[in-house]
Amino acid sequence: MNLHDMTAWSERNRDWLSARLGYWRERLRALADDDAHDDACGLPPDDTGDGFRPAAHRLAAAFRLSAFETELLVLAAGVEIDAALGDAVARAQGDAAQRAAGVRFALALELLPHAHWDAISPLAPLRAWSLIDVDTSAGHARAALRIDERVLHAITGVEAFDERLAGIARALDVAPDIACPGIADVIAGALATQPETLIVLADARLDAERVRAGRWLAACALRRAGLRALWLDVAALAGDAREAAGIARRLAREARLSQAGVVVALDGDASAHDATVTRFAATLNAPTIVLGAPSTRTLAESDRPVLRFAVPRMRAVARGDLPVHVLTATRRALHQFHVDPALLDQALRTAAHLGDNDEDGAERTLWHALREAARGGLDALAERIDSGTSLDDLVVPGFVAAQLREIAAHLRHRQTVYDDWGFGRGQSRGLGIAALFAGESGTGKTMAAEAIANAARLDLYRIDLSGVVSKYIGETEKNLARLFDAAEASGAILLFDEADAMFGKRSDVKDSHDRYANIEVAYLLQRIESYRGLAILTTNMRSALDRAFLRRLRFIVQFPFPDARSREQIWQRQIPRDAPSGRIDFAALARLQLTGGSIRSVALHAAFRAADAGRAIDHALLVEAAQIEHAKLERAMSTTHNGSPQ
Known part of the structure; x- marks a missing residue:
């Protein structure tokens, strides 16, 4: 209507x-x-x-x-x-x-x-x-x-929602002009002929991607059945049986008043709470869809007929009123980002308003909107790095630059190779990209990760190892599971700095702690291999990494210590165009045995000294800052009689 x-x-x-x-x-x-x-x-x-x-x-x-x-x-x-x-x-x-x-x-x-x-x-x-x-x-x-x-x-015909269900359930509509998977029609038909049927959307591995696909499928099926969707917050069912019965009655009544079906998503950890939620769903007097894998025994306790459906991957979406270029951009974005139906529809409407005359603008708007919407809870689990670094900003040998561009190409063309060409059919492991960046501190490993993220227009998150690894047995795996699940939805690039601390060699088992430490490493290897995005690991000690892990890497990029020619280029790029600068002998500075990170530190130190003295950044200030950097690194720096590095 x-x-x-x-x-x-x-x-x-x-x-x-x-x-x-x-x-x-x-x-x-x-x-x-x-x-x-x-x-x-x-x-x-x-x-x-x-x-x-x-x-x-x-x-x-x-x-x-x-x-x-x-x-x-x-x-x-x-x-x-x-x-x-x-x-x-x-x-x-x-x-x-x-x-x-x-x-x-x-x-x-x-x-x-x-x-x-x-x-x-x-x-x-x-x-x-x-x-x-x-x-x-x-x-x-x-x-x-x-x-x-x-x-x-x-x-009285007034649009409303039962205020006693606030925080327990919420309504969500799917635009009627969005094409849904064919299986949605089958589910809608079952709900139309037998509204008492309990629909179960489950999968062998209901990961973050499948959860979002399941929510999308549930909303589509209800829309096809002429119903709105009421999403239940299962955390609200933690009360006693009397309270749960009251919620069930109000929820079922709201479903009839608003012509809606109820969608219940299980936690997925096979806990006792999941059994309670399943029983609650089975007793609802309303069209009900359960997203998860309830036990057969729990379902058998209900008299409702049950239909199970596998959850397909959410690959594409189509709307008849959208330009072709927006549809193409949407399919590509959905391959990368997994978002809720309402957020997707909102992004589609925004992109469509840009019109046919700005194809690039529509594509950028859609990609940016879905990228932000897909972040979910990852910001709470890792540090997002925002940087404007590009691949052209890197000063690295040609063979390193070629490897980095190939990594970016693998990210851009995954949909073509895995989906369109069929290389990913029947595969659930090894479809992601794992890369190791090895080299001394300051040789550009993190900067290279930033450049790849910008080239692929993806978020880059640095993993805080201290927040992931726990001294309590089993907690590390839980932390990593939350991290990877959130990352799966966002399509982000994960950066594990100093990976040797986490992915080190597995030790001989001498006690229970060694055994659980090895289990943690094995779990990390499995999640890295099954992660569909790009995971970049940096290390200063490649030899310290577990060989079993190295076999699972698609790329190993060695960042060498920069030679004199590279160091001169790095020095020249450190002084911005807007900064006041005097005479600087970059060739002389290049003779200093410093990495790119150290050179950046020297330039910043000299810039602050120049600002404090009210003078331009010149060779003398850079040499003074270089002496401070060498002292920090506990290295000796010899100079000529005029103060230039020797």
Whole structure:
């Protein structure tokens, strides 16, 4: 239903409800006057002949209400929103001073047609679905009936969400013009023919990529079934059984009021909590999709029929209203980044607004939006490095530059090789890229990682080893699992500085600590091999790395100590164009045995000295800074009589 149709329906629903409440005002007036012709005009007609269905009738169909129960809801709503009707009801009940008491059941039995006593029994829809609140303290006949606030909004046609579900569930729509996987139609058909069917989307290895693909598939299937999606926060189910039952009732009611299905994502660690969540999902009286791998035994405890589906990888998306270049860019971006459906749709709309005249701008906007959306929780687990370094900024030998450009090429063309050409079919390991950057400190290893990340337009995260490795047995693997799962979604490049501290040689087993340390190394090797992105490891001591790990590397790049010609180029690039500079003998400075990192440190030190002295950066200041750097490195630096390096 588009915005115009929704507005038109809302206006007609308001008119219908106003006429209905007006009729009951007159009926109550006639009863008060003892008018024998009080019902001569009759109820306003329901059938308008054009297919219009007021909200009250939609509620009746959704909750299978009788005509009496439906009219009782209308009357209870009228007491809340129509002051005149509320006063008339209070007078008819003989408690004009207690209008807030609501509608008494005795009045409803006398006033409304087709009355039946079991309408407010605990198992009848009005109470079973908490459509009304019933106060029976004064007896069954004088029970006071009040309509629930969420149901009041529904019957008046007001868009709403049960505030008691805030923090427990949230609504999410998928744009109808986004093409979904073919399996979504099968799931939608099952939900349409048997709404009580429990749909389970599971996979042998439900990693971060599959979780997002599963959420996308669930949203698509519900959309195809004409339903919205309600995402359940399973952490909210940590309370007792009574509280969980209340949540289940409100959630199922919200699903019917908003025409939605419920999606429940398991934690995936086969914990007791997962079993509790699965039982909760199995008891929901609403279309339900479980994302995860619940145990067969837990599902067997439910009487609901169960259908299982494997979760495909989310490879591509298509919208008929988008330009071809945006669709092409989307497929490429989704191969790299895994994002939630709502964020993807938002990015698509932004890119589409740029129009056909700015193809590059649309592609950059889409890539940037999905790159940011996919970061998820990785920022909390590692340090993101922002740098403008390019491959052309590196001063390295030609063979090193060629290797770095080849790594960037592998990143750019993975989709073509693995998907389009079929090299990745049937493979789950070895599709990522693992590279080792070896060389002395300051030879450009981290800078090279920054340049590759910028060339591939990907985030670069430096892994803090102290935050990953734990002295407690088993905690290191958990930390690494969280890290790699978050990285899988973001498509980021991982940089493990001083990798020999983590990926060192496995020791002989002498005690339990040695055994668990070796298990940690083995786990690292397995995750590195299965990681679909680029993992870069840097080391100053290549010989210290485990040989089993070296066999799993696709690239090993050795960064040599820069020669004199390279050092001269590095010196020349250290003085920015905007910085004041005097006479500098770069050839003389190049004779100093310093790495690029040390040269950068010398240049910065000289720049601050120049700023403090109010002078330009010249050769003398650079030599003085170089002497400080050599002292820091505990090396001797000989100079000529004029202060130049010798």
